[in-house]
Amino acid sequence: MYIAIIGDIHKAWDDFDVAYFNQSSCDALLFMGDLPGRSHRGTDAVAAELARVTKPAYFMPGNHDGVTIGQFMGELRQNEKWIQKYARRQAPLCDSLQTALGDIVYTGYSRHDLEVSDERIHLVAARPHSMGGATLAFAPYLKERYGVASLEDSADRIEALFDECDGPIVVFSHNGPAGLGAERDAIWGCDFTREGGDFGDSDLAEALRRARSKNKQIVAVIAGHMHHRLKGGGERRWFLRDEHGTAYINAARVPRILRLNGERRHHHVALRIENGTAAVTEILAGESGFDLRNPAE
Numbered sequence: 001m002y003i004a005i006i007g008d009i010h011k012a013w014d015d016f017d018v019a020y021f022n023q024s025s026c027d028a029l030l031f032m033g034d035l036p037g038r039s040h041r042g043t044d045a046v047a048a049e050l051a052r053v054t055k056p057a058y059f060m061p062g063n064h065d066g067v068t069i070g071q072f073m074g075e076l077r078q079n080e081k082w083i084q085k086y087a088r089r090q091a092p093l094c095d096s097l098q099t100a101l102g103d104i105v106y107t108g109y110s111r112h113d114l115e116v117s118d119e120r121i122h123l124v125a126a127r128p129h130s131m132g133g134a135t136l137a138f139a140p141y142l143k144e145r146y147g148v149a150s151l152e153d154s155a156d157r158i159e160a161l162f163d164e165c166d167g168p169i170v171v172f173s174h175n176g177p178a179g180l181g182a183e184r185d186a187i188w189g190c191d192f193t194r195e196g197g198d199f200g201d202s203d204l205a206e207a208l209r210r211a212r213s214k215n216k217q218i219v220a221v222i223a224g225h226m227h228h229r230l231k232g233g234g235e236r237r238w239f240l241r242d243e244h245g246t247a248y249i250n251a252a253r254v255p256r257i258l259r260l261n262g263e264r265r266h267h268h269v270a271l272r273i274e275n276g277t278a279a280v281t282e283i284l285a286g287e288s289g290f291d292l293r294n295p296a297e
């Protein structure tokens with residue numbers, strides 16, 4: 001089974017991507033969200049371009065999707081007044097985004113089953129719209145749409161999805177789990193401050209811990225949000241494998257369309273699953289072919 005993971009898009013998606021993935025041997029696409037630039041304007045137009053993909057595809061809303069600038073700034077500054085004031089715009093914007101995505105499955109606190117020949121996996125979509133760090137971002141909307149009012153609620157909700165699974169699980173979320181490092185270049189480490197810090201989601205980490213205690217088989221944990229390029233220079237680690245064999249993938253290479261050897265290259269991460277084990281490669285595809293990058297390189 002080959003799952004193509006597309007990290008934070010931030011407007012970097014074009015006709016080449018549509019043709020490439022439609023002709024690709026991939027069995028499904030996972031979009032990690034963040035379609036627009038700084039403002040939410042243009043989100044639905046990008047979504048309509050993603051909707052031209054003819055393969056099964058799943059979309060995880062990011063912290064830039066379906067939210068206005070006012071709301072975004074409220075979250076960034078933890079200004080409760082702004083968070084409340086602009087919250088009611090989110091539901092109609094998310095509904096509109098979902099419509100624009102067409103046949104792409106709009107995920108969040110949801111379970112989906114994927115079967116290719118004799119390989120079968122459960123896809124578990126964890127918390128949508130995560131901004132990372134210690135807060136439950138966009139809490140009024142999460143409460144209204146999903147009945148989730150706290151990080152504890154969120155962990156319970158994700159755990160309940162794991163409980164429904166009886167085989168190999170691939171879990172994805174806009175931001176990755178806490179507990180994987182507090183260095184600035186850690187897979188979901190904070191590069192906005194000099195001292196760094198773990199910017200992963202504690203609810204997802206807790207749900208994963210509980211799933212393991214129930215012997216659930218977590219093949220891969222996928223997210224984006226914390227861009228590969230670090231503030232102040234350098235690149236973060238985007239892949240690791242833990243002692244249980246779980247593969248962790250941060251797919252947020254931004255911009256995902258870049259120039260390599262004088263040619264435009266389009267980034268995605270190829271996740272191949274065979275007998276419940278994950279193999280991961282970074283792919284930079286262009287008109288003349290593609291480059292593969294092993295996570296160890």
Ligand SMILES: [Fe+2]
Binds near residue numbers: 008062063225
């Ligand atoms: Fe993000």
